[in-house]
Amino acid sequence: MKKRSLAMLLVAAALVLAAGTATAVTRGSPDITATLQDDTVAAGEEGTLEVVLVNKGDLDIGDQQNPSLNSEVTTARGLTVDIEDGKAPISVTTGTRSLGSLPTGSPTTTSFDISVDENAEPGTYNVPVELSYDYYSQISDGVRQQSSVTRTRTVTVTVSDDATFDVTNVDSNAQVGSSGTVAVTVENTGQTAANNSDVTLASQNGELTFGERTESTRSVDSWAPGESRTFRYDIAATDDAQVESYPFQLSVAFDNPDGVRKESATSSVSVTPDPEQTFSLSGVESSLRAGEEGTVAATVTNDGPRAVDNVVINWASDKSDLSPQETQVAVGDLAPGDSTDVSFTVDATDSAEAGTKQFDFVASYRNSEGDRAESDTLEAQAQVRPSQDEFSVDSANTTIGVGQSGNIQVTVTNTRNQTFSDITAKVFTSSPISADDDEAYIDELEPGESETITFSVSAEGSALQKGYPISLDFRYEEPDGDSSISDTYREEIKVTEPNDGGGLPLLVIGGVVLVLVLAVGGYMRFR
Structure with missing residues (x-):
């Protein structure tokens, strides 16, 4: 019995030694699927195809003692992606995408810009997606065997007969520091009508907005194929806005003929505001004197860039010892470059200090939209002379x-x-x-x-x-x-x-009067 147990132990030891000297092998390959995030396009549309890639991996022989080797043989390395037009009525305008390594697990997304033919027939089309990558097909005793492959996957693209939209014209009279409008002309380039459409213009910058909002929407009930519509949006440019192009995005939400709510691809729109409306003062003259009524007069010029209506020059100085009798002077309409003279009658108190003083004015006017607007402060310097007697x-x-x-x-x-x-x-x-x-x-x-x-x-x-x-x-x-x-x-x-x-001196006259009084008194007494 003891001999048999000893023999069994020897056999087990031999088996262990044999296992220790066996060669460890890990074998596998990537397994990548491709789908589209949104597979529906419309004739004449310019947009993007978002390709979603998922590597499921294919592990033939795994390593239980070193699991990291398993992911090495299933990871795609140096992955590139390309979309072929195939027989679909589309043109791909983006070249090959390089994505680096793609391990198993989480999906990754890459996009390709496309344009759909104007006369594309509605239907479903196969679009080839070509994947090229390297991978380690086998790892044995630390030695990695590398392979390079190209795989083709197929995604389906559906060309719908829904309405599509194209921006054909943008016209704006926006102006720095003022309000205005943006008129956007949009054509329904699709093959069917759009119903209950909401056309939304969204600003991408806080310096050009729709009042307190960053987007504004206009609506239209029925929009036939080939029909163009112009939508006007009220817009305001801050004082900090620059005379440069500002980006906007236009999108259309609509009901197709089946009553299904659809959202169009966004279109890029750019708006460049005109320079700020400016005025200047020149030829400033003053007749101000402490303790007197005087005038401050100047020439106001509309420096443009636009004509303005109903211009009023406002007294904007806060001086307790210099008070204008009227705080506004109406000027009327001024074309760019036009000038006019203004004069303010001012009461200067006796305590007004003599010397050079700064006076502030503001021009208010109606802009091209008929809205009341104000200029920046117009500064002028004028003399106040010391007081003099009346x-x-x-x-x-x-x-x-x-x-x-x-x-x-x-x-x-x-x-x-x-x-x-x-x-x-x-x-x-x-x-x-x-x-x-x-x-x-x-x-x-x-x-x-x-x-x-x-x-x-x-x-x-x-x-x-x-x-x-x-x-x-x-x-x-x-x-x-x-x-x-x-x-x-x-x-x-x-x-x-x-x-x-x-004449006689007053003293002599007084003496004569006194003598006469005494004489008359004596006469009356002795009579």
Whole structure:
């Protein structure tokens, strides 16, 4: 019994040794299938065929101890794919595709651009797909045997008789920084009518949009074969848009004659906006002065590129000490290159600082779509001059004898650029000078106009022979109806020796009056 067990052990050991010296072989090949993601096309269509490839692999002899060798013999290496036209009414415009390695498992997709013949007959057609690749057909003791093969698979393409669409014209008046329209003309190039069609234009860039949306849709009930339709879409270009081509995609969803909802292939559409509408200011002039009413005037030019209607120039400056009486000046219509003059009347407060100031304006207008639009800010620089008195005063006949009275004449000139009216002049004196008639009136003074007024003043007998000051001011009405009081003007009255031709001195007259009073009193007492 023991001898038999020992013999069996020896046989088992021999078998193990024999197995260890046997040669390990892994053998197999790729097995690739080809299908189309969408196998339906239409006559006259330009589109793509999406070819889906799946490698199922074919393993003849596997290696349980080293499974990675199994995938080596089933992987296609250096895979290239080509589509032949065959007898299908299509033209393939894409060359050979190189995909690299394709292991088993997950599918991979490659696309080919095609165009379908205009007169293609509806039906199903076989299209050859040629696959070329290398693979390891066998691995034995680390030695890899490589093979190269070309396999042909067949996919089917169905040419439907559904409607197809072709963009034949694109016209746009879009403009940078403004709104406009895009008109797209589309032809039904298919063999059947399209019903309940929704034609969608989608922007591929945020600088040209349909208001707040990136796409817009137009609808048409019935669309016959060979019929062209024009669809208009409202579009807006931002201020950041450039004068360059922007891509759009147009697609049509429709019901075919069987009532089945279909979606056309997308068509590429490009839109190039015109340059932004611009204006310029030139010849800026200013008559502004602190404390006065003045004007800011300039020439406005439409720099194009388009004619604009109902142009209005708006005051856009925010200055508390410079206030326009009107904030808008209507200009009217301006063709490209046309110019017109505008002027704003401005009230400058007394606190307005003199110097060069910047003023901002904005041109608003109606564009080619009739929509109201605005220009960028138009900047201008203009001078504000320092304030000056409302009047200049020149006096005459300012000499009075001690104890005498007389008239002084004052010539008043309006130094502002506006007309003053209802002007009341008043003179103020202090002892020993007094005013017997301290007011004078001027009905109106236009800019630069002068008028002479007269006051009656007296010098007391106690006055010394020297100069004494008097003051004048003016109450007047401005053009807007406001009443104002001027600053105070000072003039000099010179007191001299009594003038013989000027009547009795006041002291002498007073003495004579006193003597007469006493004499009359005594007479009445002793009568």
